[in-house]
Amino acid sequence: xxxxxxxxxxxxxxxxxxxxxxxxxxxxxxxxxxxxxxxxxxxxxxxxxxxxxxxxxxxxxxxxxxxxxxxxxxxxxxxxxxxxxxxxxxxxxxxxxxxxxxxxxxxxxxxxxxxxxxxxxxxxxxxxxxxxxxxxxxxxxxxxxxxxxxxxxxxxxxxxxxxxxxxxxxxxxxxxxxxxxxxxxxxxxxxxxxxxxxxxxxxxxxxxxxxxxxxxxxxxxxxxxxxxxxxx
Amino acid sequence: xxxxxxxxxxxxxxxxxxxxxxxxxxxxxxxxxxxxxxxxxxxxxxxxxxxxxxxxxxxxxxxxxxxxxxxxxxxxxxxxxxxxxxxxxxxxxxxxxxxxxxxxxxxxxxxxxxxxxxxxxxxxxxxxxxxxxxxxxxxxxxxxxxxxxxxxxxxxxxxxxxxxxxxxxxxxxxxxxxxxxxxxxxxxxxxxxxxxxxxxxxxxxxxxxxxxxxxxxxxxxxxxxxxxxxxxxxxxxxxxxxxxxxxxxxxxxxxxxxxxxxxxxxxxxxxxxxxxxxxxxxxxxxxxxxxxxxxxxxxxxxxxxxxxxxxxxxxxxxxxxxxxxxxxxxxxxxxxxxxxxxxxxxxxxxxxxxxxxxxxxxxxxxxxxxxxxxxxxxxxxxxxxxxxxxxxxxxxxxxxxxxxxxxxxxxxxxxxxxxxxxxxxxxxxxxxxxxxxxxxxxxxxxxxxxxxxxxxxxxxxxxxxxxxxxxxxxxxxxxxxxxxxxx
Numbered sequence: 211x212x213x214x215x216x217x218x219x220x221x222x223x224x225x226x227x228x229x230x231x232x233x234x235x236x237x238x239x240x241x242x243x244x245x246x247x248x249x250x251x252x253x254x255x256x257x258x259x260x261x262x263x264x265x266x267x268x269x270x271x272x273x274x275x276x277x278x279x280x281x282x283x284x285x286x287x288x289x290x291x292x293x294x295x296x297x298x299x300x301x302x303x304x305x306x307x308x309x310x311x312x313x314x315x316x317x318x319x320x321x322x323x324x325x326x327x328x329x330x331x332x333x334x335x336x337x338x339x340x341x342x343x344x345x346x347x348x349x350x351x352x353x354x355x356x357x358x359x360x361x362x363x364x365x366x367x368x369x370x371x372x373x374x375x376x377x378x379x380x381x382x383x384x385x386x387x388x389x390x391x392x393x394x395x396x397x398x399x400x401x402x403x404x405x406x407x408x409x410x411x412x413x414x415x416x417x418x419x420x421x422x423x424x425x426x427x428x429x430x431x432x433x434x435x436x437x438x439x440x441x442x
Numbered sequence: 443x444x445x446x447x448x449x450x451x452x453x454x455x456x457x458x459x460x461x462x463x464x465x466x467x468x469x470x471x472x473x474x475x476x477x478x479x480x481x482x483x484x485x486x487x488x489x490x491x492x493x494x495x496x497x498x499x500x501x502x503x504x505x506x507x508x509x510x511x512x513x514x515x516x517x518x519x520x521x522x523x524x525x526x527x528x529x530x531x532x533x534x535x536x537x538x539x540x541x542x543x544x545x546x547x548x549x550x551x552x553x554x555x556x557x558x559x560x561x562x563x564x565x566x567x568x569x570x571x572x573x574x575x576x577x578x579x580x581x582x583x584x585x586x587x588x589x590x591x592x593x594x595x596x597x598x599x600x601x602x603x604x605x606x607x608x609x610x611x612x613x614x615x616x617x618x619x620x621x622x623x624x625x626x627x628x629x630x631x632x633x634x635x636x637x638x639x640x641x642x643x644x645x646x647x648x649x650x651x652x653x654x655x656x657x658x659x660x661x662x663x664x665x666x667x668x669x670x671x672x673x674x675x676x677x678x679x680x681x682x683x684x685x686x687x688x689x690x691x692x693x694x695x696x697x698x699x700x701x702x703x704x705x706x707x708x709x710x711x712x713x714x715x716x717x718x719x720x721x722x723x724x725x726x727x728x729x730x731x732x733x734x735x736x737x738x739x740x741x742x743x744x745x746x747x748x749x750x751x752x753x754x755x756x757x758x759x760x761x762x763x764x765x766x767x768x769x770x771x772x773x774x775x776x777x778x779x780x781x782x783x784x785x786x787x788x789x790x791x792x793x794x795x796x797x798x799x800x801x802x803x804x805x806x807x808x809x810x811x812x813x814x815x816x817x818x819x820x821x822x823x824x825x826x827x828x829x830x831x832x833x834x835x836x837x838x839x840x841x842x843x844x845x846x847x848x849x850x851x852x853x854x855x856x857x858x859x860x861x862x863x864x865x866x867x868x869x870x871x872x873x874x875x876x877x878x879x880x881x882x883x884x885x886x887x888x889x890x891x892x893x894x895x896x897x898x899x900x901x902x903x904x905x906x907x908x909x910x911x912x913x914x915x916x917x918x919x920x921x922x923x924x925x926x927x928x929x
Contacts, residue, residue: 215526218681218735222507225743232507246498247689253487253494254692271706332723334671335637354707363721367670371663389707390692397689406520406653406688408719409670412711417663420703421579421595423466423602424473425621430578430629432663432710 247397254390264352264385265440271355275415276428278437289320291439292377296326299375299435301341303327308364312346312379334368343373343433347380349395353388354414357438361409370413376433378413380440448775448787450798457770463599467770470598474761477704478812484706485696495697496816498690499752506742509651509684510733516654520716522729529736530560536732537562537643537676538569544674544728546571546640550632552658552665553577554645555755556678556734558590558777559790562643573643574635576664578628585612591771591779593757594702599770632664642668642726646679647754648694649731652687654715656731659698661709669714675726677714680734682751694754697814701756737790746825750785752815759809759819765802774799781809781819788826793833800826845890864907871903878902 220230265281272279278295282288296304304326306312318328329340337343345365349358357378361367370376386392400406417432428434457463482488502509514524527533533556541549549566551557551573563584566573575584579596583589585608590596597605602621609624610617613631618624644665648657656677658665669675685694691713699705718725741750760766760780771779775796776787784803788796800823809819831843856866879885883899886892894900 214528214532217528218526218733218739219507219510221735221739222510222681222742225739225741226504226506242497242501244497244501246494246501246693247687250491250494250689250693253490254696275709334724338633338637351707356707361722361725363719363723366723366725367666368724371666371670388692389695390689393689393692400653400688406655406713406715408520408715408717408722408725410713411666412707412713413709414705414707415709418661418709419578419625420661421577421582421597422605422621422624424470424595425602427621427625430625430662430664431576431632431667 247393251390251394254388264387265382268350268352268355268385268440271352272415272438273355275355276418276436277355277415278435279440280438281440283442285315288315288379288439288441289317292317292320293324295375295377295437296321296324296342299341301326301375303329303340304342304344305329305337305340305369305373306344307346307366307369309346310364311381312344315379317344332366334372337368338372340373342375342377343369343371344377344379345370347378347384349392350380350385351387351389351392351412352385356389357413358392359411359413360407361411362407367409367411370411371432374429374433375435375437376413376416377437377439380438382440382442446775447794448791448796448799450769450773450775450796450802453775454769454773454802457773458768460770462601463770464768466599466601467767470592470595471761471767474595474703474757478701478758478761479704481700481704481706485700491693491697492814492816495693495754495814496752498685498693499754499815500749502684502686503682503742503748503751506681506684509686510681512651512686513649513654513684513731514733516651517716517729517731518654520654520729521719522654522716522731525730525732527560527732527734527736530734531565533560533678533732533734533736534562534565537678538565538571540674540676540728540730541566541569541571541641544640546674548572548574548635548639549641549643550574550576550635550639550664550668550672551580552642552644552660552668553580553596554643554678555590555593555777556645556680557643559736560678560734562678574632574639576632576635576668577660577662578625578664581628581632582608585609589772590777592760593755593779593782595757599772636667636671639672641674641676642670642672644668644675644677646677646683646731647698648685648691649679649683650686650688650691651684655688656714657691657695658712658714659695659708659710660712661703661705663710666710666712669712670725673726674728674730675714675717676730676732678732678734680736681738682753698754698756701758701812701814741786741789744789747785747789747822749817750782750789750822752817753782753786754814755782756814758812758814759817762808762812764804764806764808769802774802781823782817785817785819785822785826788830793826793829797830797833800830864909867903867907871905874903 223232224230280291347357348360416428416436419430517524525536563573575581582597592598646656647659699708717729763780766780774783784799788799805820807820877884887895
C-alpha cells in the first residue's frame with residue numbers, strides 16, 4: 211500500500227502544481243498566511259451573549275432540544291432533583307463517571323441509599339443494562355444548548371451513550387458563550403502541551419431521528435432522555 | 443469499478459410520474475428549506491461566515507499535499523493507523539484485510555457517503571463479512587436493497603407505509619404504523635448488533651490535520667456507538683475532507699448543522715483522535731483511517747472545477763434545487779444527487795459516464811446562494827457542459843454538433859441586432875400559427891424543437907412585442923417614463 215500513498219501524493223502535487231516532484235518548501239505562494247481562526251473568532255463573537263444572560267440562554271436552548279433542565283441551589287436541592295428523577299423513571303441501577311467533581315457531590319452514596327445498584331464494570335453489556343448514566347460536563351455551550359464531554363480514564367464514553375437516560379451535572383462556571391469561545395480554550399490546552407483527548411463529544415439533546423417521513427422520534431440509538439442539572 | 447452510464451433522462455422521467463415520490467420530495471425539501479432559512483438568518487454575519495468557510499477550504503485544497511502529510515503524521519502520533527486508497531476497490535480491500543486480520547465476522551456501519559461511493563457493503567458481503575447499516579434511514583434502505591436518495595435523509599423517498607410493510611416483511615414482525623414503534627424495533631435490533639460487532643465503520647465529516655482528529659456529525663447516536671463499542675474502528679474519508687486547524691471547526695460546525703437540517707447544533711458531534719488511550723475504560727483498541735482518492739486528485743487538477751472539492755455534504759443545494767425537487771435523488775444515478783451530484787458524479791466517474799448531469803440544471807443559482815462554502819455551481823456546470831461537448835462521445839455526433847453550433851451562431855447574430863430581431867420575431871409570430879394549441883401555447887413543434895415540446899409547451903410569441911408595449915406605456919405615463927411609474 212506504500213505505492214498508493216506515493217501515487218496519491220504524486221497525483222495531488224501534479225494536480226496542484228503541474229509538477230509531481232514539487233517540494234514542500236516552495237508552496238508558500240499558495241498560502242495566504244491569514245489567521246482564519248482569529249477571523250472566525252471575531253466574526254462569531256458578534257453574537258456575544260452578556261454574561262448574566264448566559265444561563266438563561268443555555269436553559270432556553272436545552273428546552274428547545276427536548277432536554278429536562280433544573281437549576282439546583284445547593285446540595286440539598288441537587289439531591290432532591292436526582293432522587294426525584296430516578297424514582298419517577300423507576301430506575302434501579304446506575305453507572306457514573308468517577309471524576310473528582312462528581313465524586314465530591316456524594317451522589318453514589320445517595321443513590322445507593324435510595325436502593326439503586328451501581329454498575330462498576332467496564333463491560334459494555336453491563337453498562338447498557340444500567341437504568342441511568344450520570345456524567346458531569348467539562349464545558350457547556352449556551353448558544354446551542356450543548357454539553358461538551360472529554361474522555362479520560364475517569365470519564366468513559368459509554369456512560370452518556372448506552373443507558374436509556376443520561377443525566378449531566380453542569381457547573382455554572384463551565385458554561386461558555388458559543389463554539390468559538392470553546393475552541394479558543396481547547397486551542398489553549400493544545401498550545402500548552404496538553405494532548406487532545408481520544409474522544410470529545412458534543413451532546414445537544416437526546417438521540418433523535420427524523421428518517422421516517424420527517425417525524426421526530428427520540429431515543430433511536432442513544433439515550434431517549436437527557437436531563438441537565440445546573441449547579442453553582 | 444464498472445459503473446454503468448447514468449441515464450438521467452429516463453430515470454427522471456419515471457420519477458416525475460411517481461406521485462408518491464413527488465409528495466415526499468415536496469414535504470422533505472420544504473421542511474429542510476424553511477429550517478435552513480430560519481437557522482441561517484439567526485447568525486449575524488452568516489454570509490461572511492460562508493465566505494470564511496470557502497476561503498479556508500480553498501487554502502486547504504490548494505495545499506492538500508502538505509495537509510495530507512500533516513494529518514497522517516498526527517493520526518499516527520495518536521496511535522492510529524493510516525491507509526491510502528487510490529480507488530474504491532482498494533479502499534474495500536484495505537477494510538476487508540483489517541477485518542480478516544482481526545477475525546471480524548460482522549461490522550456495524552454509521553452513515554457514510556464515501557462507503558456508499560466505494561460500494562463497501564457489497565464488497566464486505568462478498569468477503570463473508572456481515573455489514574449492518576445502523577443509521578435508521580440507511581437501515582431502511584439496506585433492508586429494501588436500494589440506494590440513498592438524499593445526502594442527509596437517505597430514505598426520504600419512502601413513505602411511512604412503505605417502511606411499515608418493509609419492516610413487517612423483512613423482519614417478520616406485525617405491521618406497525620407508528621414511527622415510534624418502528625424506531626423502537628430498529629433500536630432493539632441494532633443494539634444487539636452493536637454489542638456483538640467486531641468492527642465499526644464510519645465516514646468522517648472533517649479530518650483535522652493539526653491534531654489528527656476525525657469529526658463525525660449525527661443525530662441518532664449510531665455513529666457514537668459505531669466508534670465506541672466495537673474493538674476496531676475504521677473511518678473512510680475522501681482526501682478532500684481535511685481542514686487544517688482545530689479552531690476551524692467552529693466555522694464548519696456552525697455552517698454544517700444550520701445548512702443541513704436547520705439545527706443550531708446536531709445532537710452529537712464526535713471528535714475522535716486515535717484509539718482509546720491506555721488508561722481509558724472504553725473506546726476501540728484500534729483506529730484506522732482510510733484516505734480515499736477515487737478520482738479526487740483528478741478534480742484537483744482542473745482549476746476550473748476544483749472548488750467541487752470544497753463541499754461539506756450538507757444537502758442544502760438538493761433542497762433548494764428546482765430540478766432535484768422534481769426528479770429526486772435516484773435520477774442522478776449514483777450516490778451523490780442534486781446540484782452537487784451533477785458536478786461531482788461526472789468528475790468522479792468520468793464525463794462519458796454521466797454526460798447528461800451537467801445539463802440537469804436550469805442554472806438558476808439557488809444552489810450557489812445556499813451553499814455554506816459558496817461553491818459557484820452554475821459556473822462549474824457550464825465548464826462541465828463545455829467538457830461534455832468537447833468529449834469524444836459528442837465529437838462522434840459531428841453533424842448534430844455542427845447544426846447546433848450554426849444555430850447558436852445565427853441566434854447570436856439575431857439577438858444582437860435590434861432590427862433583425864424585430865423582423866425575426868414578427869416572422870415567427872406568423873410562422874407559429876399552425877402550431878398553436880388550445881391554451882394559445884405551442885404544444886408541438888417540428889424537430890429539433892420537438893425535443894422541447896415533447897415534455898412541455900413553449901410559450902407563444904405575442905402579437906405586440908414587449909419592446910412595443912413598453913414604448914407605448916412610457917408615452918401613456920408621460921415624462922417620468924414607464925420604469926418610474928410602475929411601483
